[in-house]
Amino acid sequence: MTAAVTDRTVPALPRPHRGTRVALVLAGVVVVLFLVTVLLGSTIVSPSELLAVLSGQTVPGVSFIVLEDRLPTAFVGALAGAAFALSGTVFQTLLRNPLASPDIIGIGYGAATAAVAGMLVLGLQGPWFSVSAFVGALVVALVVYFLADSGQHTGGRLILMGIGAGAMLHAVMNYLLSSTDVRSAGDALHWLVGSLSNSNWERVGTLAVALAVLAPLTAFAATRLKVLQLGDDAAAGLGVDVARSRLTLVVLGVALAAAATSVTGPIAFVAFLAGPLARLLTGGRTDFLCSALVGSALVLAADFAGSNLFGDTSLPVGVVTGALGAPFLLWLLVRSNQQGMGG
Amino acid sequence: MARLEAQSLTLGYDKSMIVNDLTLELPAGEVTMIVGANGCGKSTLLRGMARLLKPSAGSVVLDGKDIHTQPAREIAKVLGLLPQTPIAPDGITVRELVGRGRYPHQGWFRRWSAEDDDAVGRALHATGTEELAERAIDELSGGQRQRVWIAMALAQETDLLLLDEPTTYLDVAHQLEVLDVVADLNRRRGTTVAIVLHDLNLAARYADHLVALKHGEVYAQGHPAAVVTERMVQDVFGMPSRVIPDPVAGTPLVLPIGRHRVVRGRDLDQNAARAAAGTGSTGTMPSVAAAPTAAVAGDAQHAGVDAPEPGVEGEDGLLAALEACPTVAFKLTAVAATTLSPSYRRVTFTGEDLAHFGTGGHPLDLRIKLVIPSPASSGEDHVAALRPDGRIAADDVAGWYRKWLAVDPQERGWLRTYSIRSFRPAGHPGNVGEHPEIDIDFVLHVKREGGKLVGGPASVWAAEAEPGAEITMLGPNSKLCAPDYAGIEFRPGTARRILLAGDETAAPAICSILETLPPGMTGNAFIEVPGVDDIQGSFTRSGVSVQWLPRGSRPHGELLNQAVRSAVAIPAAGAVVPGQDPEDVDVDSTILWETAEAGSHPFYAWLAGEAGTIKELRRYLVRDAGLNRKQVSFMGYWRRGKAEM
Numbered sequence: 001m002t003a004a005v006t007d008r009t010v011p012a013l014p015r016p017h018r019g020t021r022v023a024l025v026l027a028g029v030v031v032v033l034f035l036v037t038v039l040l041g042s043t044i045v046s047p048s049e050l051l052a053v054l055s056g057q058t059v060p061g062v063s064f065i066v067l068e069d070r071l072p073t074a075f076v077g078a079l080a081g082a083a084f085a086l087s088g089t090v091f092q093t094l095l096r097n098p099l100a101s102p103d104i105i106g107i108g109y110g111a112a113t114a115a116v117a118g119m120l121v122l123g124l125q126g127p128w129f130s131v132s133a134f135v136g137a138l139v140v141a142l143v144v145y146f147l148a149d150s151g152q153h154t155g156g157r158l159i160l161m162g163i164g165a166g167a168m169l170h171a172v173m174n175y176l177l178s179s180t181d182v183r184s185a186g187d188a189l190h191w192l193v194g195s196l197s198n199s200n201w202e203r204v205g206t207l208a209v210a211l212a213v214l215a216p217l218t219a220f221a222a223t224r225l226k227v228l229q230l231g232d233d234a235a236a237g238l239g240v241d242v243a244r245s246r247l248t249l250v251v252l253g254v255a256l257a258a259a260a261t262s263v264t265g266p267i268a269f270v271a272f273l274a275g276p277l278a279r280l281l282t283g284g285r286t287d288f289l290c291s292a293l294v295g296s297a298l299v300l301a302a303d304f305a306g307s308n309l310f311g312d313t314s315l316p317v318g319v320v321t322g323a324l325g326a327p328f329l330l331w332l333l334v335r336s337n338q339q340g341m342g343g
Numbered sequence: 344m345a346r347l348e349a350q351s352l353t354l355g356y357d358k359s360m361i362v363n364d365l366t367l368e369l370p371a372g373e374v375t376m377i378v379g380a381n382g383c384g385k386s387t388l389l390r391g392m393a394r395l396l397k398p399s400a401g402s403v404v405l406d407g408k409d410i411h412t413q414p415a416r417e418i419a420k421v422l423g424l425l426p427q428t429p430i431a432p433d434g435i436t437v438r439e440l441v442g443r444g445r446y447p448h449q450g451w452f453r454r455w456s457a458e459d460d461d462a463v464g465r466a467l468h469a470t471g472t473e474e475l476a477e478r479a480i481d482e483l484s485g486g487q488r489q490r491v492w493i494a495m496a497l498a499q500e501t502d503l504l505l506l507d508e509p510t511t512y513l514d515v516a517h518q519l520e521v522l523d524v525v526a527d528l529n530r531r532r533g534t535t536v537a538i539v540l541h542d543l544n545l546a547a548r549y550a551d552h553l554v555a556l557k558h559g560e561v562y563a564q565g566h567p568a569a570v571v572t573e574r575m576v577q578d579v580f581g582m583p584s585r586v587i588p589d590p591v592a593g594t595p596l597v598l599p600i601g602r603h604r605v606v607r608g609r610d611l612d613q614n615a616a617r618a619a620a621g622t623g624s625t626g627t628m629p630s631v632a633a634a635p636t637a638a639v640a641g642d643a644q645h646a647g648v649d650a651p652e653p654g655v656e657g658e659d660g661l662l663a664a665l666e667a668c669p670t671v672a673f674k675l676t677a678v679a680a681t682t683l684s685p686s687y688r689r690v691t692f693t694g695e696d697l698a699h700f701g702t703g704g705h706p707l708d709l710r711i712k713l714v715i716p717s718p719a720s721s722g723e724d725h726v727a728a729l730r731p732d733g734r735i736a737a738d739d740v741a742g743w744y745r746k747w748l749a750v751d752p753q754e755r756g757w758l759r760t761y762s763i764r765s766f767r768p769a770g771h772p773g774n775v776g777e778h779p780e781i782d783i784d785f786v787l788h789v790k791r792e793g794g795k796l797v798g799g800p801a802s803v804w805a806a807e808a809e810p811g812a813e814i815t816m817l818g819p820n821s822k823l824c825a826p827d828y829a830g831i832e833f834r835p836g837t838a839r840r841i842l843l844a845g846d847e848t849a850a851p852a853i854c855s856i857l858e859t860l861p862p863g864m865t866g867n868a869f870i871e872v873p874g875v876d877d878i879q880g881s882f883t884r885s886g887v888s889v890q891w892l893p894r895g896s897r898p899h900g901e902l903l904n905q906a907v908r909s910a911v912a913i914p915a916a917g918a919v920v921p922g923q924d925p926e927d928v929d930v931d932s933t934i935l936w937e938t939a940e941a942g943s944h945p946f947y948a949w950l951a952g953e954a955g956t957i958k959e960l961r962r963y964l965v966r967d968a969g970l971n972r973k974q975v976s977f978m979g980y981w982r983r984g985k986a987e988m
Contacts, residue, residue, distance in 0.1 A: 223446075226432070226443060227446050229432040230443060231428065231429045233507075234429040236394075236415070237426065237496075238446045238499065239418060239420070239446065282434070284433040284434025285432070286432065
């Protein structure tokens with residue numbers, strides 16, 4: 001994310017804008033969590049050892065852990081968290097509904113099903129695996145989008161259709177998993193939970209390249225998204241090509257979700273949680289930079305917790321975020337019902 | 344200035360066509376209001392004109408180019424739209440929201456600039472939302488929020504602004520607030536505005552141009568005073584109503600008539616009279632309803648033409664003016680002068696001579712002449728013989744005017760004709776002094792150049808007249824006219840339906856006639872005045888519907904012409920006496936002055952004002968609409984391009 005996404009419509013104020021202050025604090029939190037992920041764990045790495053490793057020295061017992069395990073894990077966690085969060089925030093803002101995150105409206109299932117099919121049926125790996133996740137997500141997203149009249153029915157209809165599509169894909173995925181041999185299915189299942197444990201520098205590279213392309217595009221599209229937020233008619237009145245802008249944003253959101261999913265597997269509820277949490281921090285406004293930072297922090301914190309807080313058992317990050325996200329979803333449903341906007 | 348028009352536009356959703364082959368041009372620099380029943384297609388039309396809907400047929404043209412062939416962002420720099428229900432993002436401040444209106448002015452590389460800041464500042468200022476700028480939208484009241492949305496549309500800085508129901512959900516005070524902001528914008532920046540509004544009365548009040556839609560087609564368009572009629576309301580909204588002049592704005596006011604809660608008198612005119620009872624009036628209000636009678640004895644206009652029998656000659660061989668002259672010269676002193684509007688100044692005169700003023704107290708269209716004094720005059724009284732105490736040679740009873748004309752204007756002054764706006768006999772509670780008083784409404788055609796008033800001598804005199812100013816009036820002699828003499832030209836006879844039409848010079852007479860008309864009379868009164876500010880409160884107990892037509896920049900008489908044509912259709916239904924072909928009278932040979940006799944026709948028209956306009960109206964009524972000449976009075980009070988009036 002670049003600073004260009006923060007709100008430019010506010011002229012310089014004597015003190016930094018609230019969004020900027022929140023972003024600075026969040027960036028600090030992410031850095032701390034990043035360091036915690038790298039330094040702490042079953043083997044504790046001291047800061048001086050870390051500096052030594054980073055400066056190229058070989059520290060026995062530490063170099064491997066830092067360079068081949070913890071650093072890639074921390075990078076993948078931070079980048080995937082940001083990508084999920086951006087994707088979720090794009091969809092939630094575009095569809096004006098906090099329920100409209102990609103993991104709820106079937107896009108996550110699209111990516112997962114296509115990826116599992118690619119893995120189990122075609123034996124895809126590496127970049128092609130990512131491409132299959134992206135194509136699956138995009139197909140589901142576009143089908144849902146056009147079934148809901150090019151997204152004109154942004155409320156319940158699109159979300160319900162997405163949930164329906166998700167259920168169907170879930171069935172397909174179960175069929176694929178149950179009809180292959182146990183070992184392959186085990187790999188797929190592990191991936192499906194969402195985990196950072198397979199992180200390596202190649203995957204960091206994949207994610208970094210994807211984000212380097214997608215984040216600036218999202219930042220640019222966000223200026224249009226801000227106008228689209230005013231409603232379709234108002235946006236059209238301001239000279240935005242509503243249908244095209246919406247389609248662009250859908251494709252961007254799908255690409256972000258698919259890029260992260262293909263690397264880490266679907267980490268549950270990060271896309272769903274990051275936007276609303278960031279809004280709580282910024283006082284209700286949508287801020288993409290803050291959302292991305294919240295997503296990074298969520299994934300890093302959940303991964304650290306899953307790895308270290310449950311004794312000998314190491315829980316994959318998706319289990320922890322799932323445990324956090326489900327109650328939030330319930331709370332959101334209860335609240336939106338009270339407000340009469342239940343989708 | 345941007346021009347937006349719909350050309351044979353057909354709009355619809357899916358297969359149902361909502362707007363059919365509609366052609367409409369938004370008058371540049373004016374406020375157009377689009378009204379119509381629910382589902383008539385007014386919002387659809389607005390959306391179509393803002394290129395939110397692709398036309399099924401026809402096109403929307405902005406400055407000569409089809410808007411669907413141009414980039415949306417370029418259009419958005421010229422044409423702004425505020426939709427019915429825009430959505431405010433959560434947590435956004437007023438300033439940020441208004442800033443989003445700058446979107447079309449930003450490009451791929453051009454980001455937020457000082458110019459954008461200025462535009463936002465101007466928009467906040469114009470809508471009075473500056474002090475709200477840092478507040479969150481969620482904290483604002485409905486009226487404030489709507490003003491902020493308008494500010495957003497203003498920040499777009501377009502020449503054209505389309506607003507869809509901007510007053511929905513607002514209480515009446517906030518509705519006015521919003522419309523005032525839009526009116527200010529239109530006045531100050533010349534922005535062309537089109538508004539879809541469901542409140543017909545507010546639309547009529549704030550519109551320069553009103554478009555009534557019915558079933559996706561233009562039912563009527565034009566000035567609200569010409570468009571809003573009981574028939575239009577019936578046809579477009581399917582609702583019976585009465586249309587009366589809005590006592591506040593002078594624009595048409597629609598009073599709906601439902602099935603319940605309507606005063607149970609069968610005669611709506613009587614209801615109106617009952618409702619009006621007790622309200623004060625500036626003019627003369629007869630306490631009893633006297634049908635206006637066509638009383639004729641003397642003739643102030645054509646002094647000396649109908650000379651009555653000469654009085655007794657005195658020893659000097661002269662006659663007493665009061666005995667011999669139908670017209671006498673009254674010495675008057677101004678006791679009050681009020682500027683009513685940019686074009687009207689009312690001067691109240693008094694003087695003991697008025698004891699001899701020949702009217703029954705309820706002048707209808709009583710015309711008198713004032714001798715506007717010349718600053719260069721020697722002070723000699725050139726109408727001394729016509730004074731109530733004057734004595735006059737028998738020849739001069741008819742011939743004084745020719746002699747007077749021969750005197751140098753710089754010495755004698757100038758003769759000008761006016762209508763008596765109201766006459767209050769001695770002892771009237773509204774009077775300042777003991778003598779009778781008259782009000783005369785002067786039409787001012789003056790402008791100020793270098794601190795000095797420039798205009799005709801009469802206009803300048805009236806504009807500068809203050810209490811104490813003295814003037815001579817030539818008017819009817821009470822001794823030689825019937826006691827109920829009320830002017831000569833308004834002679835409706837037994838007609839119960841009348842048409843009164845005139846320009847600003849006729850307004851005092853029309854107002855005076857309206858005040859005197861009894862309940863039971865129906866019809867229309869059209870008064871064309873120079874501007875909106877010149878609309879005066881007019882009172883009538885009759886059922887005559889009064890419409891003021893502010894001319895603005897239109898040619899003189901255009902609105903009046905339209906209004907009369909819309910009121911008297913061809914052939915004038917119910918007004919025509921069949922079998923009587925109109926005679927063609929050469930109205931060019933002299934200034935048009937044709938008075939009707941008291942007749943027995945059901946319809947009577949009285950038209951006065953600029954001669955050219957009146958001539959056209961006369962042609963229309965007598966030749967095209969087939970009215971009998973006896974049903975119509977025409978008076979050319981003045982002629983355009985001629986200073987004398």
